[in-house]
Amino acid sequence: MKKSILMLLWFSILMLFLLPVQTNAAANQTKIILDGQELTLPNDVEVVNVRNNIMIPIRVVAENLKFNVNWDQKTQNVSIQQGSKAISLTVGQQEAIVENSNVTLNIAPQMIKNTVVVPLRFVSEEMGLRVGWNNKEKIVTLTNTASVPSSPSNGNGNEGTTNLVHEINYANNQLVVSMDQEVTPVITTLKNPERIVVDFPSTDFGNMGQVLPVGSMGKLDTSDSPNVSEVRYSLFKNDPAQVRIVIELNNVSAVNYSQQYVAGKFILDLSMVNGPTPATPVTDGKKVVVIDPGHGGSDPGTISFTNKPEKNFTLALGLKVQALLKQEPNIELIMTRETDVYPTRSERVKLANDLNADVFVSIHGNSVKGSPQVSGTETFYYQRASSKELANIIHKHLIEALGFKDRSVKNGNLQVIRETTMPAVLLEIGFLSNKDEEEAMMSESMQDKAAQAIVDGIKEYLNL
Template sequence: MKKSILMLLFSALLLFLIPMHTHAASNQTKIILDGQELSLPDDVEVVNVRNNIMIPIRVVAENLKFNVKWDQETQNVNIQQGSNALQLTVGKEQAKVQNNTVKLNIAPQMIKNTVVVPIRFVSEEMGLRVGWSNKDKIVTLTSSTSLPSTPANGSDEITNLVHDINYANNQLVVSLDHEVTPIITTLKNPERIILDFPSTNFGNMGQVPSGGAIGKLDTSDFPNVTEVRYSLFKNDPAQVRIVIELNNVNSVNYTPQTIAGKFILDLSMVNDPAPPTPVNSGKKIVVIDPGHGGSDPGTISFTKKPEKHFALALGLKVQALLEKEPDIELIMTRETDIYPTRSERVKLANDLKADVFVSIHGNSVTSAPQVSGTETFYYQRESSKELANIIHKKLIKALGFKDRGVKNGNYQVIRETTMSAVLLEIGFLSNKLEEEAMMSETNQNKAAQAIVDGIKEYLKL
């Protein structure tokens, strides 16, 4: 009797001490290739790193049948299948594809003495389509021309997956497995744009709404957008719905397009009834455009300040001077930290039939902080070239920065405007000394006066 009790206690102790793997294995990520589940060894772990599914190179070699070579000294992974060749390096977010350098979402990593690589990148570069079911933890690979499908409850199929939703610069960007055209509708009171993606579910996203819940994007930087929300609107078949709710907008136009697996909805919103019309038709109309603004910081200076603040500070100084000119009607594209799109800036100037358009910017080459100087851009028109030469000459004289010349530049705000238009790169914010000079009130006042003097000379005022 004592022996039986001792054996029972010993067995219970063993059960307590030995790690249980059965539950972990049942929840392990599965990989399905052309409808067949890959048999993964027990010691192989498929891991999720920052919402990127990573697989050991052993899986790539043994199960996907790619030729894999590992160089311990250089930490390089070379993967080849036929004429397709990849080279990845542990810790580096750049890879070589057929000797071309491409950027990775995440670098290969060494985890528990095993090199893991991003399955989506490796598989797609080798000609496989990749799908991901966050709910069922299933990676679906297909080498055929058919769309990837993920089994759910035995019969349901997901033909497309959303991997990221982003809103910035008046653009909604949805990253998808493959091209899909959403059904777009609009509703009033409040103004809404609704996008329904058929046969689509959520894939490998950071925040996936579950069970009818609604996910939302942070739109606090966009005053014309109340919110962007998304949800799984239907289950059978799956359908993702995205709603853009607008705020204080009189009208909105949108242009859909698909580029490299991303669906992009470009919005153009009008929240003013019409552009202002000068009362005195005899005045010259000047549009001053402080670059960037709001959600678009522009470049970042040597001391980590956004270009948009410099552009606005200088633009407001130009405004103060031009408002004293009796023969000039001044219009600003922005007077606060907001982001009018480039198309909106162009439309404003063209609708006004302006005489002069001046866009203010700061330059940057972060990889070469020694680069400095002022350069001025125009687009093709002789009138714009003349305006550029006059303002540029006065800026060089006022600031004493290196003269980098007047150049023909293909920038939208000077290309699509119909009047004399220039884009000013006052100096290099990436240069420590030049940034310091550009940020000083004294030099900003000098630059503002030079711009105003140049505009007046060109207009013969």
């Protein structure tokens, strides 16, 4: 009996020593695998998720690639050098300098636990690595492209024309696929279970980390999407290459989708019906006006002459319109976004329709990258006479206020003005790809004029 008690006491003491070690090991679950070798991460340094952006410690990666890394505490700047390759990053600033050129990151570098972390995508694009992220196991896979053999020819006479997928994301009812070139996918809806199958012809995986052989499958984290049980992707076949993405739906009675290709990204917007509580219409006699600053969040829109995203301009102008309309006692104002987030186009449409809005105005900036001399203001409506009347009135005020070239009012088949049920317009204020117009559009004074013109047009249309 005494022997058993002594053994139990000894076992309990042993557990006291072992348990803290196991707890510390479990706390640091993230790993970085570089060219097949796991990197040793310092204490408290790990891969983090910041607003759905996977961030990795830049010093750990750079030094293992034999880059020279210098940190300036005063300026919070990291400079990275390898031969002629030079990269400069500053904590809190979304623009980096790569070989004397400005590069916009999708999220600024951050200081976390005394370590500078940067977006995983930046490492892929600017440091010559193929990147993979295993969300389930929390593992980043990095492969030096200099050591990756080139893919063999598929023998179909189309060598060099295969499109490459570099990143796949799903959030806010939106599938976003980053790729080299525009490819029209084949989209199929299937039953039991409800799912959407997206097939990209002549497409292979690029900087996605480990190459998925035919039959292997990757999966995305969909825990924040209650209507989606799984998003999986695979190389469906390789002669010729074809990437397949399957979105498996959950508790959905109906689904609609729309697609577009914007700034190197294929975007599939899903509008799912599962009995949500509709927005409560305003019933106090005020006119309901919905202002929609275009793009936002994961969708930057077009890029301006000086490499600024359209989403910044549309939000800045939208907030100025908001400030003016809030002063109108007979208008109930609703914004589709007030920060750098991306409601899908379907969500913007649903918001306006559920509110039974009186007016819907979507704000955008235009661009023709190949023709920077193109300029002017144009306004779009879709078929309805009421929308055309609203477009004519606001367009008139914009031309008078801004003095840009009049590119006229046009009928356009655009989702946010096609599927809304009230008078709806989409404003292309000017061309961000034109140096002079971009400078004007980004100025406070011109934005003030444009905001006032939009408000004057709305008030005139509503007889206020």
